[in-house]
Amino acid sequence: MRYRPEHIFFTLGSSALLACGSGSLEGGSPRNDAATITASDDAGQTTGSSNRGGARSGSSGAGASGGPGATSDGGFTGASSSSGASSSTGTTTAGSSSRSGGSSCDPNAWVQMSINANACDGHLGEPCGWTATNEGQGYTCQTVSWGTGCEPAGTVCPDGGAGSGGGSSSGTGSGSGASSSSSTSTGTPPAGLVFSPYKDTSINMNWNTDVIMTDVSGAATAIGTDLTANGGKAITLAFATGECGSENWAGVAGATMASANVSLLTSANVDYIVSTGGAAGSFTCSTDAGMEKFIESWASANLIGVDFDIEAGQSQSVISDLVARIETAHSNHAGLRFSLTLATLAVNNGSSTAESLGGGAQDSFNVYGDEAMAAVEQALGFTAGSPSTWPSYLTVDLMVMDYGSPSDGVCVVSNGECEMGQSAIQAAYNLHDKWGVPYASIELTPMIGGNDVSGETFTLGDADTIAAFAILQGLAGVHFWSYDRDVDCPPGAASATCNSYGVAGAHGFLKEFLAHGL
Numbered sequence: 001m002r003y004r005p006e007h008i009f010f011t012l013g014s015s016a017l018l019a020c021g022s023g024s025l026e027g028g029s030p031r032n033d034a035a036t037i038t039a040s041d042d043a044g045q046t047t048g049s050s051n052r053g054g055a056r057s058g059s060s061g062a063g064a065s066g067g068p069g070a071t072s073d074g075g076f077t078g079a080s081s082s083s084g085a086s087s088s089t090g091t092t093t094a095g096s097s098s099r100s101g102g103s104s105c106d107p108n109a110w111v112q113m114s115i116n117a118n119a120c121d122g123h124l125g126e127p128c129g130w131t132a133t134n135e136g137q138g139y140t141c142q143t144v145s146w147g148t149g150c151e152p153a154g155t156v157c158p159d160g161g162a163g164s165g166g167g168s169s170s171g172t173g174s175g176s177g178a179s180s181s182s183s184t185s186t187g188t189p190p191a192g193l194v195f196s197p198y199k200d201t202s203i204n205m206n207w208n209t210d211v212i213m214t215d216v217s218g219a220a221t222a223i224g225t226d227l228t229a230n231g232g233k234a235i236t237l238a239f240a241t242g243e244c245g246s247e248n249w250a251g252v253a254g255a256t257m258a259s260a261n262v263s264l265l266t267s268a269n270v271d272y273i274v275s276t277g278g279a280a281g282s283f284t285c286s287t288d289a290g291m292e293k294f295i296e297s298w299a300s301a302n303l304i305g306v307d308f309d310i311e312a313g314q315s316q317s318v319i320s321d322l323v324a325r326i327e328t329a330h331s332n333h334a335g336l337r338f339s340l341t342l343a344t345l346a347v348n349n350g351s352s353t354a355e356s357l358g359g360g361a362q363d364s365f366n367v368y369g370d371e372a373m374a375a376v377e378q379a380l381g382f383t384a385g386s387p388s389t390w391p392s393y394l395t396v397d398l399m400v401m402d403y404g405s406p407s408d409g410v411c412v413v414s415n416g417e418c419e420m421g422q423s424a425i426q427a428a429y430n431l432h433d434k435w436g437v438p439y440a441s442i443e444l445t446p447m448i449g450g451n452d453v454s455g456e457t458f459t460l461g462d463a464d465t466i467a468a469f470a471i472l473q474g475l476a477g478v479h480f481w482s483y484d485r486d487v488d489c490p491p492g493a494a495s496a497t498c499n500s501y502g503v504a505g506a507h508g509f510l511k512e513f514l515a516h517g518l
Contacts, residue, residue, distance in 0.1 A: 106126055110133060111123050120141035123148075125158055128141050129296070195478050195514070196271070196477070199235050201257070202250035204497075210256055211260050224265045240294070241276070241278070242283065244284070244325070245293040254297055259297075272302055273303075274298050276309060279309075281312055282318070284318050284322070295333060305338065306329070310372050319368070337395060338395070339395040342396060345410045346424070347362045354423070359433070390438055398428065398442065400424035420458045422465065424444050428469070442476060444479070445478075446462065448481070450500030457500075458501075460508065463513055486504070487499065488501065488508070
């Protein structure tokens with residue numbers, strides 16, 4: 001896909017094993033071919049292409065702000081303070097460890113990493129994190145290979161600690177109310193299938209406020225407002241790129257993007273998945289702490305998933321790191337679903353309709369898909385061909401689009417063209433039959449209307465086909481690329497802001513899927 005979002009999952013798109021395409025999602029559509037993309041303008045629009053990321057140079061708002069109760073003492077605040085309660089016994093000022101009495105480790109302290117990356121120095125064993133107060137993340141300052149860092153798990157003050165020193169930090173309050181430490185709330189996906197169109201956040205964004213907007217209704221509208229006004233309940237936001245914990249969204253700093261949009265999505269009661277990677281950028285994550293920081297920035301009762309779109313040339317080690325992060329992230333956020341979005345073909349035996357090939361099914365992934373599946377085997381205990389070993393919190397999202405020149409080696413062919421609905425079903429059959437991934441852990445993401453490959457058009461009838469199959473087989477999810485394309489324009493070159501189909505109407509594909517109960 002070109003810039004696209006999804007849950008913590010890896011989406012494998014429909015690209016021919018490297019030679020046939022790289023399955024890319026850039027700014028307009030998840031792609032599986034090697035189609036050339038023209039440069040985008042500074043508003044994130046694309047010229048003659050549906051998959052532009054619209055990256056903006058320079059990040060904005062990267063500086064940290066000092067909120068209520070925040071200190072400027074090198075990132076270390078005392079006991080967590082809620083409702084004005086501030087029991088700052090044993091706290092430090094200006095990073096100095098001047099506790100009097102008892103152990104130098106204060107189990108009630110809070111080491112705030114977002115203010116000072118080295119804030120853990122001198123505070124081994126104390127609770128830490130990237131929020132202003134302790135929300136029960138379960139991280140502690142620990143000795144690591146490169147020094148002292150904030151890492152998951154660990155024992156709080158393993159050698160004990162009185163924490164009764166007479167620290168001199170300012171901001172000692174006398175407010176009433178006790179602080180409570182509970183982990184930051186994230187949502188739980190609704191039972192059954194999740195339907196959440198991808199939203200390329202760079203398209204129609206308000207670059208002054210960093211609010212995610214859309215123009216499908218004819219006027220710039222916040223995505224949550226537009227979605228709910230037309231019957232939708234969930235959205236996948238695409239794409240975060242860069243290293244987890246310091247990621248960006250088309251040039252907007254990750255924390256800035258989340259701050260501008262989380263409250264708007266929750267107030268509209270829109271569930272959302274944050275998607276990473278895409279065809280135009282890569283997302284990497286070398287530490288569990290970085291992944292936790294990324295998730296925490298978007299945490300709310302409406303965050304239901306994290307998606308990894310793997311198609312931008314990541315190495316095997318980068319892919320393995322991403323998959324390895326899922327296990328700890330799942331432990332910290334058991335209600336979240338994670339997904340791998342991967343490019344795929346729809347290899348078949350020449351029939352004009354999809355059919356399960358059982359043991360004869362061939363691998364339909366390119367090299368990135370194969371490496372992602374190998375990483376799931378290595379890191380998460382999956383055994384290929386054994387559905388019972390597949391981790392229940394992980395899904396594979398297949399990019400069913402941009403197959404290439406019609407042949408039974410890439411798609412289901414009917415009347416000389418790739419039949420998009422049947423090809424999507426065939427890709428799902430192949431993933432289940434070849435790899436043993438349960439249908440309940442498979443998702444499908446088509447590109448609505450005209451695809452980047454000339455002659456491939458995903459119609460309203462194809463939407464009906466996919467919806468019926470998804471319900472029948474109990475799939476985990478259905479999405480589409482992309483929300484801003486769900487408005488008419490005549491057939492022709494794929495566009496990032498209309499469907500190149502012409503007969504669906506505004507929100508036509510959204511409403512077609514919703515009509516099936518998705």
